[in-house]
Amino acid sequence: MRNASTVTLAILSLLLSGCELSQHPESFPVQGSIIRYVQQNCSNASPCTLRIRDLTHFEWERMYVFAVGSSLSDRERIVGQPGVQSVDLEGEMVFTKAGKIVHQEPMPEGVELPLKNEVGFAENTNTGGHSEYSPTTSFSVAISQSKNGRYFVLSRIDLSGPGLAREPTPPDPR
Numbered sequence: 001m002r003n004a005s006t007v008t009l010a011i012l013s014l015l016l017s018g019c020e021l022s023q024h025p026e027s028f029p030v031q032g033s034i035i036r037y038v039q040q041n042c043s044n045a046s047p048c049t050l051r052i053r054d055l056t057h058f059e060w061e062r063m064y065v066f067a068v069g070s071s072l073s074d075r076e077r078i079v080g081q082p083g084v085q086s087v088d089l090e091g092e093m094v095f096t097k098a099g100k101i102v103h104q105e106p107m108p109e110g111v112e113l114p115l116k117n118e119v120g121f122a123e124n125t126n127t128g129g130h131s132e133y134s135p136t137t138s139f140s141v142a143i144s145q146s147k148n149g150r151y152f153v154l155s156r157i158d159l160s161g162p163g164l165a166r167e168p169t170p171p172d173p174r
Contacts, residue, residue, distance in 0.1 A: 024117070028105040030056055030093060031119045038141055038152055048143075049157065053135035058102055060095040062132060067091050068109055069127035078130055091124070116149030123156060131156075 025031040033055035042048030052063060066075050072086040079094055081101055086092065091107035108115055122142075123131045139154040 025108055025115065025119055026117050028107075030095075030103070030105060031107065031117075034119050034152065034154075035117050038143065042141055042143060048141040049138050050141060050154075051136070051138050052133070056095070056103070058095070060097050060102055060135060062096045062134065063137075064094040064096070065091065065107070065121050065124050065131045065133070066094070067124045067127060067129045070130055071128070074128070075130075078132075110146070110148060113146040113148055114144070114151035116151065118151040120151070120153045121155075122153050 026035045030052065034050070034052070037050055037055055038048065041050075053060075064075075064079055066078075068089055068091050070086075070092075072084065075084040075086060075092065075094070076082050079096060079101065080099060081096065083101055084092065084094055085104055085106065087106050089109070089111065091109060093105050093107055094101060095103040107119065109120070110118060114120070121131055133156065138157045140157055142153045142155065144151055144153065
């Protein structure tokens with residue numbers, strides 16, 4: 001009986017350590033680029049802006065950001081392509097070009113508090129929600145702090161002004 005308890009404990013420890021490994025946003029290519037850019041170019045005292053296009057090493061036409069709770073079928077319907085990944089308790093960032101997925105990565109999120117280096121999108125606060133962006137979209141960056149460490153919230157900049165076109169807000173699919 002003692003051996004069975006030891007084996008169960010060992011398996012549980014391995015599973016939990018595997019979950020912990022996926023909780024590092026900086027380990028993903030796009031989020032890692034955002035984090036490095038913010039750490040090198042932004043401070044808490046000054047406004048900071050970025051474009052995701054400037055931080056990616058691949059061509060894309062549309063970026064979809066899915067919040068925790070969006071189903072695989074909803075993600076595939078919105079992207080218009082099968083093959084979108086879906087992990088429980090994680091959002092997803094999906095990039096497409098010519099209707100095909102060219103890159104995707106999970107977006108780890110803290111359950112009760114944001115994770116250290118968590119990257120979030122201000123428009124994507126509803127469970128199961130999503131946002132869509134073009135390569136020309138600019139974002140302001142807010143740097144905040146939780147007991148887990150610094151985290152970052154990106155907000156679409158409204159460029160409606162003289163000579164500037166505002167990117168249309170995607171319709172709510174509900």
